[in-house]
Amino acid sequence: MKITTTIIILALVFAAIPGSQVYSQELTATEIIQKATDKVNGKSSIGVMKMTVVRPSWSREVSMKSWSMGDEYYLILITDPVKDKGQTFLKRETDMWNWMPSISKMIKIPPSMMSQSWMGSDFTNDDLVKMNSYVNQYTHQILGEEVVEGLNCYKLELIPKPDAPVVWGKVLAWISKEEFYQLKLEFYDEDDVLINRQESSDIRQFSDRKLPAKMVMTPIDDPGNQTIIEITENDFNVDIKESFFSQQNMKKIR
Amino acid sequence: MIWSIAWRNVWRNKLRSMVVILATAIGLYGSLFMVALMNGMTQQKVDATIENEISDMQLHNPKFLEDESIEYAIADPGSISSFLESNDDVESFCLRSIATGMASTAHSGNGVMINGIDPAKERQVTAIHDKLTEGTYFEKASRIPSIVISYKLSEHLKSGVGKKIVLTTAALDGETAQGLYRVEGIFRTSNTAFDEMNVFILTGQLENMVAQDSTIVSEVAIRYQKDIDINQAKAALESEFPGLSVLTWKELAPTLMAIVGMMDQFGFILIMIILLALTFGIVNVMLMVIIERTRELGMLMAIGMNRGRVFRMIMLETIFMSITGAVIGVALSVTTIALTRRNGINFAAWSEGFEALGYNAHVFPVIETTFYFFLGIIVIIGAMLASIWPARKALKLQPAVAVRDET
Numbered sequence: 001m002k003i004t005t006t007i008i009i010l011a012l013v014f015a016a017i018p019g020s021q022v023y024s025q026e027l028t029a030t031e032i033i034q035k036a037t038d039k040v041n042g043k044s045s046i047g048v049m050k051m052t053v054v055r056p057s058w059s060r061e062v063s064m065k066s067w068s069m070g071d072e073y074y075l076i077l078i079t080d081p082v083k084d085k086g087q088t089f090l091k092r093e094t095d096m097w098n099w100m101p102s103i104s105k106m107i108k109i110p111p112s113m114m115s116q117s118w119m120g121s122d123f124t125n126d127d128l129v130k131m132n133s134y135v136n137q138y139t140h141q142i143l144g145e146e147v148v149e150g151l152n153c154y155k156l157e158l159i160p161k162p163d164a165p166v167v168w169g170k171v172l173a174w175i176s177k178e179e180f181y182q183l184k185l186e187f188y189d190e191d192d193v194l195i196n197r198q199e200s201s202d203i204r205q206f207s208d209r210k211l212p213a214k215m216v217m218t219p220i221d222d223p224g225n226q227t228i229i230e231i232t233e234n235d236f237n238v239d240i241k242e243s244f245f246s247q248q249n250m251k252k253i254r
Numbered sequence: 255m256i257w258s259i260a261w262r263n264v265w266r267n268k269l270r271s272m273v274v275i276l277a278t279a280i281g282l283y284g285s286l287f288m289v290a291l292m293n294g295m296t297q298q299k300v301d302a303t304i305e306n307e308i309s310d311m312q313l314h315n316p317k318f319l320e321d322e323s324i325e326y327a328i329a330d331p332g333s334i335s336s337f338l339e340s341n342d343d344v345e346s347f348c349l350r351s352i353a354t355g356m357a358s359t360a361h362s363g364n365g366v367m368i369n370g371i372d373p374a375k376e377r378q379v380t381a382i383h384d385k386l387t388e389g390t391y392f393e394k395a396s397r398i399p400s401i402v403i404s405y406k407l408s409e410h411l412k413s414g415v416g417k418k419i420v421l422t423t424a425a426l427d428g429e430t431a432q433g434l435y436r437v438e439g440i441f442r443t444s445n446t447a448f449d450e451m452n453v454f455i456l457t458g459q460l461e462n463m464v465a466q467d468s469t470i471v472s473e474v475a476i477r478y479q480k481d482i483d484i485n486q487a488k489a490a491l492e493s494e495f496p497g498l499s500v501l502t503w504k505e506l507a508p509t510l511m512a513i514v515g516m517m518d519q520f521g522f523i524l525i526m527i528i529l530l531a532l533t534f535g536i537v538n539v540m541l542m543v544i545i546e547r548t549r550e551l552g553m554l555m556a557i558g559m560n561r562g563r564v565f566r567m568i569m570l571e572t573i574f575m576s577i578t579g580a581v582i583g584v585a586l587s588v589t590t591i592a593l594t595r596r597n598g599i600n601f602a603a604w605s606e607g608f609e610a611l612g613y614n615a616h617v618f619p620v621i622e623t624t625f626y627f628f629l630g631i632i633v634i635i636g637a638m639l640a641s642i643w644p645a646r647k648a649l650k651l652q653p654a655v656a657v658r659d660e661t
Contacts, residue, residue: 094430111355111422111430115363124363126356126422162398165420165432167360189360190417221361
């Protein structure tokens with residue numbers, strides 16, 4: 001008798017939430033995060049994007065080309081403006097290098113410089129290196145479901161594991177239920193004060209998959225500041241080897 | 255005879271003499287007090303730098319000084335420890351491991367020197383544990399290791415006691431190493447630049463972060479007993495450990511020495527300028543004296559006072575006036591310095607500016623006794639020079655003409 005009541009209640013609950021039939025029963029919070037991370041990375045990719053740094057009194061645009069393999073290897077080439085053209089950034093696992101053709105100098109970005117802003121944006125070097133540590137360094141929990149950008153999303157709470165070297169107190173993530181887009185991320189400090197908000201929108205087709213083409217990073221502390229990244233092209237699962245992500249290649253690549 | 259005449263002449267026109275005396279007194283009082291303030295500031299800066307930052311002597315691997323990297327450790331710290339322990343001249347010493355890295359919170363990040371310390375030893379060498387404004391100095395044992403940061407850094411990172419800080423540094427193999435820490439204490443010295451750059455963790459934690467289980471000693475800091483000759487101590491250490499760089503505080507902080515030297519000269523120049531200005535005042539007054547007393551001087555010469563005596567009388571008058579002024583000025587500054595020295599002068603309203611330059615805003619004025627002697631000699635020489643022109647003018651008087659002077 002008791003069991004039947006429970007089943008009926010559960011059935012009613014699930015029926016009441018639209019679109020929850022399959023996924024919510026099968027996926028754990030960690031699996032959702034894993035899928036969302038895989039979605040963005042793929043095995044390898046080549047992309048073209050534009051970054052706009054907005055400041056209260058000025059804004060600036062940087063165009064770049066990027067190559068990636070998993071979430072371990074990145075190579076970014078700046079193509080515009082002319083002043084920064086030819087600059088490359090290489091990320092291998094936890095290390096980062098910067099090649100500056102104007103002074104013919106290769107710099108390994110030291111740990112003490114990791115907190116500096118990347119190309120004057122609201123992202124730090126550290127953000128780029130640690131972009132995808134959400135799976136391993138946090139515990140995940142589903143808080144509920146919300147609609148973001150017109151899509152049904154899981155609202156997840158990510159709490160850093162006790163020993164994990166993570167500065168945030170918690171991270172809230174909104175991940176779409178069907179396609180696992182990371183539509184919104186909110187970063188909180190230890191006092192539950194919102195620090196940064198990252199929002200994605202404008203879902204478009206890129207080679208074999210659909211992805212949000214626009215990402216906006218807003219630091220809450222600095223009103224009027226924003227960094228917008230727009231992806232114009234992205235090819236996934238291209239043929240790149242690990243050896244492509246080398247210091248030699250940083251200087252050669254065009 | 256001539257001395258008492260000169261002394262009485264000084265007081266014949268009290269108002270005029272008092273003006274010169276007071277000008278000298280106030281000029282010296284002001285400049286002496288300024289010099290005392292500057293002396294106090296530099297002295298405190300030197301003391302604080304030695305006490306909080308660099309100690310009397312430091313040992314390093316010579317390469318560490320070129321590139322402050324954790325990999326340039328001291329090869330055999332054990333032998334240094336036992337050598338220093340058996341040395342009676344050494345008051346205390348401590349071993350540190352040091353790495354450069356980044357301290358970050360959710361709000362911001364800052365490049366820092368990560369000092370891995372042994373708190374029990376460190377307490378005997380530096381005074382950071384006395385400079386805590388909040389929290390404790392490595393007294394708590396919790397699962398997440400402790401870090402002690404400065405007030406300035408915590409302000410910049412928007413951190414506080416009990417908050418998380420992530421340290422990032424390069425491990426011995428060149429890989430990036432990270433660790434999570436909780437702020438246990440917040441310190442504040444009078445040197446903002448030092449504060450902003452330095453964080454303290456347990457040496458074992460830093461070793462864990464960069465290289466699992468090996469002991470690393472990047473720096474040995476030594477405090478000597480009060481009256482030890484630092485250069486002899488240096489020579490002894492150098493002959494004992496030829497492979498290491500041995501640096502005294504003077505070599506570790508050459509800018510500090512430069513500032514001390516500059517302040518000394520600055521004080522000297524200040525006094526000279528003020529005395530020079532005073533000298534012209536005295537010349538002026540003495541010329542007046544000669545003109546006013548033409549008849550009297552003519553009379554003195556007419557009744558047989560020789561030229562040498564007239565010259566000496568004028569010179570003595572000048573010297574008496576300046577010395578009286580100097581004595582009053584010195585007496586005033588000695589009492590003021592003694593009074594203010596007890597509690598110091600607190601420039602709290604400007605402390606931010608003072609501390610940005612590495613000075614303590616609470617200044618205890620101090621001046622060396624020898625400086626007064628030096629000053630006394632300068633005042634007498636100044637007065638003698640100032641009296642030459644008026645005295646010569648007096649000598650040129652023709653007694654026959656002078657006695658008929660109507661002014």
